[in-house]
Amino acid sequence: xxxxxxxxxxxxxxxxxxxxxxxxxxxxxxxxxxxxxxxxxxxxxxxxxxxxxxxxxxxxxxxxxxxxxxxxxxxxxxxxxxxxxxxxxxxxxxxxxxxxxxxxxxx
Amino acid sequence: xxxxxxxxxxxxxxxxxxxxxxxxxxxxxxxxxxxxxxxxxxxxxxxxxxxxxxxxxxxxxxxxxxxxxxxxxxxxxxxxxxxxxxxxxxxxxxxxxxxxxxxxxxxxxxxxxxxxxxxxxxxxxxxxxxxxxxxxxxxxxxxxxxxxxxxxxxxxxxxxxxxxxxxxxxxxxxxx
Numbered sequence: 001x002x003x004x005x006x007x008x009x010x011x012x013x014x015x016x017x018x019x020x021x022x023x024x025x026x027x028x029x030x031x032x033x034x035x036x037x038x039x040x041x042x043x044x045x046x047x048x049x050x051x052x053x054x055x056x057x058x059x060x061x062x063x064x065x066x067x068x069x070x071x072x073x074x075x076x077x078x079x080x081x082x083x084x085x086x087x088x089x090x091x092x093x094x095x096x097x098x099x100x101x102x103x104x105x106x107x
Numbered sequence: 108x109x110x111x112x113x114x115x116x117x118x119x120x121x122x123x124x125x126x127x128x129x130x131x132x133x134x135x136x137x138x139x140x141x142x143x144x145x146x147x148x149x150x151x152x153x154x155x156x157x158x159x160x161x162x163x164x165x166x167x168x169x170x171x172x173x174x175x176x177x178x179x180x181x182x183x184x185x186x187x188x189x190x191x192x193x194x195x196x197x198x199x200x201x202x203x204x205x206x207x208x209x210x211x212x213x214x215x216x217x218x219x220x221x222x223x224x225x226x227x228x229x230x231x232x233x234x235x236x237x238x239x240x241x242x243x244x245x246x247x248x249x250x251x252x253x254x255x256x257x258x259x260x261x262x263x264x265x266x267x268x269x270x271x272x273x274x275x276x277x278x279x280x281x282x283x
Contacts, residue, residue, distance in 0.1 A: 006123040006163045013226035015127060015160065019134055019153075021219035026138035028211035034143050034189060038150050041181065042134055045157050055241070056164040060234035062241025063249040066169050069161075073176045074261045078268035080181045084188040085272035091192040 012053030019046030033087045033097045037080065044076050123163055129156030143189045151182040168243045 005011050019042050026039025048069045055065020091097050111117055129152055136149025154177040161170035239245045250258050 005120065009231060010227050011127075012160065012164070014223055015130060017219050017222035017226060018131060019157075020222060021215045022134040022138050024218055025211050025215035028214065029138065029208060032143065034185060034192070035138075035146060038137050038143075038146050038185065041150060041177070042137060042153065045154065045177070049157060049160060052161055052164050052166060052169065054231075056166070058231055058233050060236065061238050061249075062165075063239065063246045066166050066241065066246050067249055067254055069166075069169050070172060071257065071261055073172060074265060077176055077181060078265050080184055081268050081272040082275070084184055085275040087188055088191055089275050089278070097192050 009053055009057045012049055016046045016050035016053065019043070019049060022046075031098045031100060033083075033090065033099060036099070037083050037087070040083075041076060041080070044072055048072050122159070126156045126159030126163070129153070130160065131156075144186065147182055147185050147189065150185075151178045154178050154182070165241060168246060 023039045023042030023044075023046060026042060027036055030036045030039060051065045051068050051072075055062055055068075059065055087097055090102065094102055096102070112121070133149045133151070133153025133156055137146045137153055140146045140149060154173060158170040158173040158178075161167075161173055
């Protein structure tokens with residue numbers, strides 16, 4: 001039974017859906033910008049798990065999903081670098097990284 | 108099909124279950140802990156579990172890259188930012204955070220059950236034949252033939268991102 005679990009598409013799709021929903025919850029819930037960045041990484045990795053599952057079970061060319069996942073990793077690394085330097089810059093100006101404290105554009 | 112727990116298949120199933128547990132528990136820690144350092148630790152646990160899942164999906168190269176890039180680079184960078192920006196623990200209740208938590212839970216639950224229902228009820232059709240075995244050799248060949256343009260572009264994107272991050276972090280340094 002446990003062996004069948006790792007050879008079923010649905011297992012991976014459910015984990016991907018869980019990661020996506022957890023990341024979504026974190027994006028809504030978190031007050032600090034770094035917490036939102038962490039939740040965004042969870043969303044990206046949910047998408048990656050889905051791509052890898054479809055790649056392994058359904059795709060005619062099993063390299064495509066792996067290459068897509070590698071590209072997602074590259075994009076996520078670039079995104080993390082940019083987002084963290086923006087967070088550092090925001091912290092210098094506001095002395096806080098909580099999203100509700102950054103209210104200069106509230107009008 | 109009655110594998111005992113100590114046979115190779117049973118142990119592999121146990122490892123798979125522990126990878127799922129690491130992924131789920133890590134994600135829950137990452138979104139629920141008040142202190143950001145613990146959230147990053149949960150995130151790295153979650154990514155370790157995801158790397159294990161990739162290994163079970165016959166992609167050891169992607170699993171290794173997941174460990175290198177996410178656990179080794181992204182999580183460490185986030186920890187650097189946490190140490191530089193000194194965030195407070197998120198213990199101030201804030202206006203209407205109870206309502207916000209309820210709303211977030213409901214919407215995230217709806218998203219999860221919606222995606223799960225779609226993915227479990229759809230009749231996915233496998234491709235009639237695989238044109239290669241998806242090994243590291245094939246991945247490298249595809250990267251240098253079909254996807255060479257994207258491969259070059261992503262290196263440019265990474266270069267621009269790193270330079271942009273340096274510029275952003277450098278400007279306004281004297282304000283501190």
